[in-house]
Amino acid sequence: MNKKIVDKLNVHLADWNILYTKLHHYHWYVTGPHFPTLHAKFEELYEFAADALDELAERILAVGGKPISSLKQYLDQTLLTEAGKESTDEEMLEAVIEDFRKVSEGLKKTSEEADEAGDSVTADFLNGHVEKLQKQIWMLTATAKGLPVKA
Template structure:
């Protein structure tokens, strides 16, 4: 039972990473203003990291005999976050990215608990490493916003 639940949670993460990847590209391309150079580079760094997270989790699903969701339709249906509107201000881009990271961190915690229940230490370790990276990014984005 925990194994099936974990597969569903991992697929939610795959979908969410996919939407976030596109969203961060949107922000990378459309950020402007005095923080352009800083945020243009930061959004690129983040979408490159998201690519690794997406691939790692999808491959983990495959290695466990599951099937990761792999269409844009599935990603949009299962994602825990919304895609960009294309109308965000620079500050809203940072706030949205931070909120998305916090949403993903909650999902990672739940999936780690489920992996623990299933005795799947390797998945739990993978998710924990991802959580720690997001935690650091969230701290930096909060600092950028003056929080």
């Protein structure tokens, strides 16, 4: 077990947990003319986040680490911010795009470090998550083109 890699995986786990909660918040609170589309999309995305966080926790366990599992730990370790400041559908969509970009960049860096540490399986695992995030970023950015969002 490489403690440095496990620590970084736990940061990513915290990010996915924050995203899961944030996407639920957006699903519940989105309003406006794009409600039907974004309400359904945010539900799809919180399910996507739930799958990602479960897979990540299982990867941490598989390499001999211990996944963090409390709300306090998630908040202490995340690189993201909680939801709450966003009040419009455009602000919510913009926040998700930005968060997905941050998470993708972090996963890429950790993948490179895992590869350098000789853990190509973890590197491949993380690259798979980056690929899924890049697809979501593309889809969300395409959605945002019709909205006043900095996509």
